[in-house]
Amino acid sequence: MQAHSMLLEPFYAFHLTIPDKMVGRAMTDLERRFAVFEGPVLEDGQAILTGRAPASSLDGYQTEVTVYTSGLGQLVCTLDGYGPCHNEEEVIEAAGYDPDADLANPSGSVFCFHGAGVYGETAAHRKSGGCNIRSSDYR
Structure with missing residues (x-):
């Protein structure tokens, strides 16, 4: 079984209201x-778009909406959990993280004990019946 870790990022649920003549621009953005x-809901000269996006990708978008709608557009965002990172490789490369050089958090084995990770097997772990995940099991 091949191990694959997945980098997650926060997501927003959004509700965008703009003048209907600007819906093409908004959808492209x-x-x-x-x-x-x-798809847009059109009512009373307004277009409403609802959906979900990575929080990082919506950073600064309200300002952009305000500019291109001359103050008539409104973006409302609420935290909507986490999802797969849209640019995982770029984020990992920028961080320069090397799991083999991380002596404080070694990647060899991870044991769960009452919700906490413990490196290496302990007597408490054997008694707890906690989960046991070894990276070597997934290579």
Whole structure:
């Protein structure tokens, strides 16, 4: 069994209200920002787009919406859990993290004991019936 860790990032659920004549611009912007959204709902000259996007990709977007709608657009975001990182390789490379050089948090074995990770097997772990995950089991 091959191990694959996945980097997660926070996501927002968003609700974007803009003048309906600007919906094409908004949809293009949201697609570039890795958003997943419903088709626009049009009512009273307004377009409403709802969906979900990585929080980092929506950073600064309200300012952009304000500019291109001349203050008529509104973006409301609420935290919506976590999802797969949209640029995992870039983030890992920028961090320069080397798990083999991390002596404080070695990657050899991880044991769960009442919700806490413990490196190496302990007598308390054997008695606890906690989970036992060894990276060597997944290589």
